[in-house]
Amino acid sequence: MKYFKSIIFLSIILASTTVMANKVIFESAKKHLNLDSKYIEIEYDLNLVKDFCPKQSVGCYISADMGRIFVENDLSKTYHDVVIFGLYSDYLQHSNIGLIDSSLTCDLQVNYLIEEKQNDLADLFSNHCNDIKRNKFLAFN
Numbered sequence: 001m002k003y004f005k006s007i008i009f010l011s012i013i014l015a016s017t018t019v020m021a022n023k024v025i026f027e028s029a030k031k032h033l034n035l036d037s038k039y040i041e042i043e044y045d046l047n048l049v050k051d052f053c054p055k056q057s058v059g060c061y062i063s064a065d066m067g068r069i070f071v072e073n074d075l076s077k078t079y080h081d082v083v084i085f086g087l088y089s090d091y092l093q094h095s096n097i098g099l100i101d102s103s104l105t106c107d108l109q110v111n112y113l114i115e116e117k118q119n120d121l122a123d124l125f126s127n128h129c130n131d132i133k134r135n136k137f138l139a140f141n
């Protein structure tokens with residue numbers, strides 16, 4: 001029984017720590033975009049990601065029910081914060097403007113990573129952003 005109580009206690013601590021960290025990331029996205037909206041919780045659920053998100057993605061924002069964000073529950077810490085930042089950026093753009101600019105979100109993620117001193121990951125995301133922009137350019141020609 002004591003072991004069970006310890007597990008419950010640790011689970012509550014971890015869940016509240018994640019929520020607080022996500023709120024900090026949400027505030028950062030608001031600052032980068034100079035936009036505001038109500039905070040929404042991240043729903044960590046692999047089945048929801050599989051049901052609602054594009055194939056091969058680890059999470060997504062959907063506009064249903066005033067906005068929802070789904071993320072795989074086993075997302076690595078390396079990518080967690082930047083993915084959450086990007087999804088909150090999408091949510092903020094959509095809830096304020098009605099559209100999502102994926103190039104803007106990508107560039108903001110690179111800036112976020114640079115601020116967080118994750119330069120190798122920033123380089124990786126920067127290359128990905130360049131691919132997105134190149135594909136947009138080709139689509140318009």
